[in-house]
Amino acid sequence: MREDGLLFPFQFPFMQHAFLICLIVSVPTALLSCFLVLKSWALMGDAVSHATLPGIVIAYASGLPLIFGAFAAGMVTSLVTGFLAYNSRVKQDTVMGVVFSGMFGIGIILYTSIDTNAHLDHILFGNMLGVGPGDLWTAGAISLVVTLALVLKWKDLLLHAFDPAQARASGLPVNLLHYGLLTILSMTIVATLSATGLILAVGLLIAPGAIAFLSVRRFSVMLPVSVAVCTLSMLLGTYASFWLDSAPAPTIILILTALFLVAFARRMILTRRAATHPG
Template sequence: MGDLLVPFQFPFMQNALLIVVLIAPAAAMLSTFLVLKGWSLMGDATSHAVLPGVVLAYMAGIPLLLGAFVAGLICALGTGFIKDNSRIKQDTVMGVVFSGMFGLGIVIYTQIETGLHLDHILFGNMLGVGAQDLWTAGLISGAVALILGVKWRDFLAHSFDPVQARMIGLRIAWLHYGLLAILSATIVAMLSSVGIILSVAYLIAPGAIAFLLTRRFVSMMGVAVAVALLAGVFGTYAAFWLDAAPAPTIVLVLTALFLVAFGVRRLRERAVP
């Protein structure tokens, strides 16, 4: 029994587990709205688009997270503006914008001399997070979870039927761009841990798994949070024994849980005459 608790004796593992617990609830709650609204690719686009903001913030000597938030917000708002003012579909706009922003970030990065590790930005560095990372992730994730917890009915109405939401007096523009701002903030909270690329899994998989397992939104949100916490803690713990990076291991756990949820859903459908 004592050997099973070995990972918890190391400070770097304690920090890795703690940051997962901090970011998982907010990311999972947000993922339910992204899945219902069909914005899964928006999380992908925004997570890639923060790279030029991170590099430019490093060059300017300002906090990297501030640059990431501004870049992600510009990408999200720009995508929404182009989609609303052109005939191009949203998925096409997102593909163009995020690939352009990501390419810009790579080009800028290759032109400067820096001690900034690109792989840490892209894939995270969960085993290297410190007190500042924990505070940043905790404050941002806490604020996001609080906003979504208080205003979930408004965001849900906007996700299902924006026209009906406008008719009952909701401010659609505020909800639309507010959700985009929350998305950017959540990605910033995950930047130091799971990184840019692997944050996409946390923004999609928990909501998708919960969508397969339940039909009520409150239950869906609860299942998504539980799935994100389970995958985060178990993936980090398993990575210690596998001598693997925690973030990719968490993604593999999420993928396995999705396949299990898909199988359970299929069995339920076959059981119904």
């Protein structure tokens, strides 16, 4: 294939916007995924992403920007889930399941009850090829804030993820870190709304960190590896979707899933080899 053929997708403005949104959202989602994996908060990302649906529908019916509704619903879900988990004997995964299903059910009822031109498929699965300049600016601003917060506070968040009791004993504001991470999670989901939608956003919030976790041993190395994996997967998935005539978001998730399986197989081989030859 000629070089101009390989560069053909970059000639279209909608593909340029798609590649830009990939570069913008890949960094915060990858960084956040490392903390979610360490804290075993994978279900939290899933719950918050699904639970933003009622906020989106209400915002659309009220004529407000969808991101306001999504962020408000995400914050409500995060705070309610965190409060119930901290102040009850019910395990956190159970609380998340109840809150997530309830919010998602409310969202579906509202969507079917309100006359709207918004496509549910675009909300749930994203519309990366329909990203506009406004979406790029919104995602960019949110991504910048989230990235700065995670980079500046990664050591405190790391200690809180591994040992909250030690973090409290060290004088760290544990409650602020807890709810701050929930806030960052909601903001990140809003940033990825136009790219991958609600359902597939969870893939970006889990897979990069899981792949990096299986590939390296140090958390300081895990962060850049996760960013590299997420960025390359998003760019490659978007590029491949053009030639395969497929939706970009599912293609990206499939690539991340394949990389996870490769990383998992590699880790198993290394573990068996170390067990067989301990010296």
